[in-house]
Amino acid sequence: MINEIFYSIQGEGFLIGTPALFIRFQGCNLRCVWCDEKSALDFDKIAKSFEDTMEDIENMLSSYNPNLIVLTGGEPTLNDEFLKVFNFFKSLNKTIQIETNATKLQEDIYKAFTTYPNTYITISPKYISNYFIDPKFLAFDKNIELKIVVDENLNEDILKRDYIKPFIDKKLLILQPLTSKYGVEFLDKAIRLANEFNARVIPQAHKLLGLK
Ligand code: SF4
Structure with a gap:
């Protein structure tokens, strides 16, 4: 099920500033305290099916013709309709960015990612899941980035974990300072940790610009 569809710029990560069509999926398996998409957390909240949003999607595609599609949430990869939506945009040869909390990469979705070269994965592990990353994500060595929110919980010991090191070595670590009220x-x-761990500090530009 789909929570909302909108056109904006990608405000986070290495694709910052790229115009994009966003598809926000309903439902998440985590409950981060500072989550700014609380309306998208419950899997059983009434939301629109992909079919019901198709007219809006086609209107936005014909109005803006974006190259980048961002599948976000909630946790998009745990949504029943994820592959249907992914395959639709794949059929249009769009670049598809997936923003995931990385707690679980299901086998069929893993295969879909590995067989479509225009897939770009943003993994964003969270404190509430002890920054766990499903090891299947470690198989990707390009078109992937690791984005971690800098808050009171992030520290050096977490960034020194073995599974973080490959991202640091490939300069794929982004530290995103928390934006709150x-x-x-x-x-x-964030700047101190970025200096120590060879990372980039990238804030949420869409919020700073007053965009969605
Ligand atoms: S993983 Fe993302 S969508 Fe889920 S609760 Fe945390 S911030 Fe919100």
Whole structure:
């Protein structure tokens, strides 16, 4: 089920600034305290099916013709309709970015990612799942980035974990200072950690620009 569809720029990560059509899936298996998409967390909330959103999607495709499609959530990869949506945009040869909390990569979705070269994966492990990353994500060595929110919980010991190291070595680590109602927080900490771990500090540009 789909929570919302909108056109904006990608405000996060290495694709920052890229115009994109966003498909937000309904439902997430985590409950981060600072989650800014609380309406998308419950799997059983009434939301629209992919078929019901098709007219809106086609209108946006013909109005904006975006090259980049962002599948986000919630946790998109746990949604029953994920592959249907992925395959639709694959048939249009779009670049498909998936924003995932990386707790579980199901086998059929893993295969879909590995067989479509225009897949771009943003893994964003969370404190509430002890920054766990499903090891299947470690098989990807390109078109992937690791984005971690810098808040009071992130520390050096977490960034020194073995499974983080390949991302640091390939310069694929992004540290995203928390943006809250108080503004951009933990910026000094993010800069210090970025210097130590060869990362980039990238804030949520869409929020700073007042965009969705
Ligand atoms: S993983 Fe993402 S969508 Fe799920 S609760 Fe955390 S911030 Fe919200």
